[in-house]
Amino acid sequence: MRILITNDDGINARGLAVLETIARQISADVTVVAPESDQSGVAHSLSLNDPLRLREVSPGRFAVKGTPTDCVLMGIHKIMGDGRPDLVLSGVNHGHNLAEDVFYSGTVAGAREGAILGIPSIALSQGYAPGMRDDVHWACAETHAPEIIRRLLAHGVPRDRLINVNFPGCAASDVKGVAVTAQGRRDMSVVSLEERRDGRQKPYFWIRYGRSRATPPAGSDLEAVYGGKISITPLQLDLTDNLTRGRLAELFS
Secondary structure, three states: OEEEEEOOOOOOOHHHHHHHHHHHOOOOEEEEEEEOOOOOOOOOOOOOOOOOOEEEEEOOEEEEOOOHHHHHHHHHHHHOOOOOOOEEEEEEEEOOOOOOHHHHOHHHHHHHHHHHOOOOEEEEEEOOOOOOOOOOOHHHHHHHHHHHHHHHHHHOOOOOEEEEEEEOOOOHHHOOOEEEOEOOOOOHHHEEEEEEEOOOOOEEEEEEEOOOOOOOOOOEHHHHHHOOOEEEEEEEOOOOOHHHHHHHHHHOO
16 A cells, blocks of 8 residues: 655644654555645645745655645645555644644645545544643554554545544543544634734734633534543545535526
8 A cells, every 4th residue: 555645734743743653554655745844824825926936854754835636736746646646644642633723724734635536535633732732642643543544544535525523632542432433613702803013013913712611513623622532533625515506506507
């Protein structure tokens, strides 16, 4: 099995090293193609107006001056041109990718690009406790991910689907199980803009996310992770709302 791995935190990220360890428990044929620098929040963007710079960091490990989507394309069409990968793994992200995060996340986008190209793809993210960004239980993902990936592959990832896996911010031994979940929804009032002033007293802004743990929807990824479980959420490429489509078809018929 040939595995292509990428991320959005960059080639030097701790989570990428964790994912390499996970991938090598599944196959010896692992190629790493990751962004040269942190690309968190770039979503499914392509570098259409800038050239892609490719650097071989070490045998089988490459850095691209671009987005996670660029990295997957570079890996499949250039670096692994002698044979497509059988699996794309993206992560392990530093922090959860739950609920509406899937629209912003470069980690999820890396897996989504793999799915667009017809390759089974899985995004993996490791959470941390509120206010504990520098104290991440990477061993949680490293311990549990290999078996989860093996079981998903044995079952088969349907075409035009990808799998979003989130590990709770706790020790591996404290995980309370695995839940197959739906994409949740947060209270977006926790998003705000913080205004600051530079040395010339000109304003600039930071996007800020508050920490809110309102009661999450039943069966959601939020509920699972808040309860100490590993969340496995199947996502699909087709975003069509067929119920509304039917209603609009009647309206415009």
